[in-house]
Amino acid sequence: MKTVVITSNTSWYLYNFRKNTILALLKEGYRVVAVSPQDAYSQKLTELGAEYCHISIDQGGTNPIKDVASFFGFVSLYRRIRPNVVLNFTPKNNIYSTLAARFVGAKAINNIAGLGMVFINENLTAKLARLLYKISQPRAHTIFFQNDEDKALFAKHKLAPLDITDRVPGSGADLSRFAISESDDDGCIRFLLIARMLYDKGIGHYVEAARALRAKYGDKVEFRLLGFLDVNNPSAVSKAEMQSWVDEGIVNYLGTSDCVEDEIAKVDCMVLPSFYREGVPKSLLEACAMGKPIVTTDNVGCRETVDDGINGYLCEPRSTESLVDKLDLMINHTHEQRLAMGLKSRIKVENEFDEKIVINKYLSAVERALSE
Structure with missing residues (x-):
């Protein structure tokens, strides 16, 4: 039996974003080993039928000693597991697990799900990250890219030969789980942002836009946030900051959820004003699948989810004024107009972002790696 390892910087990610990939690999008869830091979702991975191994990764940190320790941790694990193929997700895994896989003779298949701040900043950390890539x-x-711009950037900086690169439509959306769900027409327009609570994701602009539009429309609009708070990242929103916004009555913070579809179903529009170099944001794809219009930035990865004026609107990155304008347009549509835009979202995700497309790409890549 051939062994496929699948890695990420959280077990939460593997369970929530790659569950169906794991199940598809198991169905094909592979031994599947999930490698990620232990958290509340690690046990759920074993319940799927995968084996689980812990690896220590300093997800948002820049301590080189911890990163070297992660590399040797991967090497030690792979000497014991003896994988044939390793599927890597998230940045540090793409780097250190790839090197460790090569060390033990395994083939690495990487997913570049956005390049974050690596090509935005010119600080020492960003330069070191580019060198490691x-x-x-x-x-x-x-190497799978989620958008053509990241692929072009890799080519420009000569980070990898183009003949080993390919494209997948983001992480895809599970069209059976995320079905069309119409919001209530009760006179209140509800917006939702799902992401890690990072300023790079446009959280600050969303809050400022909410402040302006709540002042204009009062209780006729509501702004919700869902996602991990106070994470290990320089751009993280703190618990105190979030609580101050909630106390001010600007936003409602919903915490985290394993059933995001329940929260998406209740809202009229999904928002993500990110200026981070995204892959293709899964929250937007899942909202599209559920028939929601989208407001997001004309930014790498985000723009792939919106045909401007058809299933939503694109605003300028880092511009609260532009975001307010687009949200105002959405507010002034009728309920029926928003539903019609949402149906266009569903059609778009069916045609371009079905998760089955992504899974089949991975199964084919694993098969090729094993045959060479």
Whole structure:
């Protein structure tokens, strides 16, 4: 039996974003080993039928000693597991797990799900990250990009040979789980932002826009936030900041949820004013699948989810004024107009972002890696 390892910087990510990939690999008869830091979702991975191994990864940190320890942790694990193929997700895994896989003779298949701040900043950390990509990525068997701009950027900086690269439509959306769900027509327009609570995701602009539109429309509009708070990231929103916004009556913070579809179903529009280099945001794809119009930035990864004026609106990155304008347009549509835009979202995700497309790409890549 061939062994496929699947890695990420959280077990939460593997369970919530790659559950169906794991199930598809198991169905094909592979031994599947999930490698990620232990959290509340690690046990859920074993319940799917995968084996689980803990790895220590300093997700948002820049301590080189911890990163070297992660690399040797991968090497130690892979010597014991003896994988044939390793599927890597999230940045540090793409780097250190790829190098460790090469060390033990396994083939690495990487997913570049957005390049974050690596190509936005010119600080020492960003330059070091680019160097590590340049060292590690040519040693991968296949590199999947979620948008063409990231692929072009890799080519421009000569970070990996183009003949090992391919494109997938984000993480895709599970069209059976995320079905069309119409919001209530009760006179209140509800917006939702799902993401890690990072300023890079446009949280500050969303809050400022909410403040302006609540002042204009009062209780006729509501702004909700869902996602991890106070995470290990320089751009993180603190618990105190979030609580101050909630106390002010600007936003409602919903915490986290394993059933995001329940929250998406209740709202009229999904929003993500990110200026981070996204892959293709899964929250937007899932909202599209549920028939919701989208307001997001004309930014790498985000723009792929919106045909401007058809299933939503694109605003300028880092511009609260532009975001307010687009949200105002959505507020002034009738309920029926918003539903019609949402149906266009569903059609778009069916045609371009079905999760089955992504899973089949991975199964084919694993098969190729094993045959070479």
